Amino acid sequence: MKHITIKELCAKRNTEGLVLQGCGGDLQEWVDGINEMLTQEKILLNGAKFEDVSCFEYEGLTNLLFTMDHVDLNAGKLAAWRLGTHSQFSGKWLSDYLANNFDVDINCVPKPQKPDCALIGQDGNVFNLIGIASRTLKENQQAEQAQEMRNRITACGSYDEALCIIGEYVNITAVDDMDIGGQTQSY
Template sequence: MSIKKIDKNELRGYERKEGLILQGCGGNPREWVDGINNLFTKEGILLDGTKFGDDNCAVFENNGLTCLLYEFNDDTKVDIGKLAMWRIRTHSDLGGTWLSDYVENKLGGFSLTGTKKPDCPLIGQNGNIFNLMGIAARTLRHNGLAEQSKEMTKRITDTAQSYDEALGIIGEYVNITSVNDCSEDMDAGMEMRYD
């Protein structure tokens, strides 16, 4: 079995999970997982003969770095105190960080789970990204999602490297619809406001 590959944005759906992320893990991911398991066993970090397996390890790319996630689960017993000290000691070499810190600081935070995305008429609008971001932010606020509005705006301004990436972030928060769809809904007697 091979180490599963995931898209970095999948980590934004892991809000109820925790783990260790190592950054800059080039080469064969299997060698990294086996090497870390051996090292953690010798250092007394992994307990009771448990180890990280294919079910709780994943590899992903971010900012040109290959990263490995070692996800904590009930089958892997870890001495968190020893792991925390190891992580601090090796941070300059391996960039080790907790999953929750990585998602907040590198990916803009956890995504909307369990929240229905509101429809937002962006197709047919002035395509300036700041205009589209403003319309999406207002749509979120008008649907009681003020925190998500701030989060989306911060993610776009802090992390988006391109127009397409910014649009992708907007699409994580709202269902992008056409201005024409909005007009048809108004014609059917539904009031829709985006101011």
């Protein structure tokens, strides 16, 4: 098993594999156990085993990548197995994992996290909400995303669509009780 960097992981973007997240303990036991389990489920065929397995760390988790190239397997059964065991193994396809966590076209830079933005309880005027969300993005070093969000909203056709677009850029939260001048005030 090879330990790889995130950059090496992103270099595998033209291949497909199964990523298992949060693997602890002896990683070879994981590999052996998954191979055995998939053989019993008749997913791995004709004595095939995952041999090209890599280990990588991301966001404090140890993850395993089982590369699917040159492995005789039933992909449909593997897809069903992945969905059925997601709560146990947090399995994802490599392509989904990369798309959800990294901008693989720009040197594999982690995507910026959506910041929390207190919009629930604010004046619901769409321009007010855009302003609050834009300010939140800028405060979190995401000025380009703020501009992109504003451009998309001004081109959209409805209030509901505008709210959905805002939700793509920020985690919409409620206005918390605020302590102003020693008094607690709710907004």
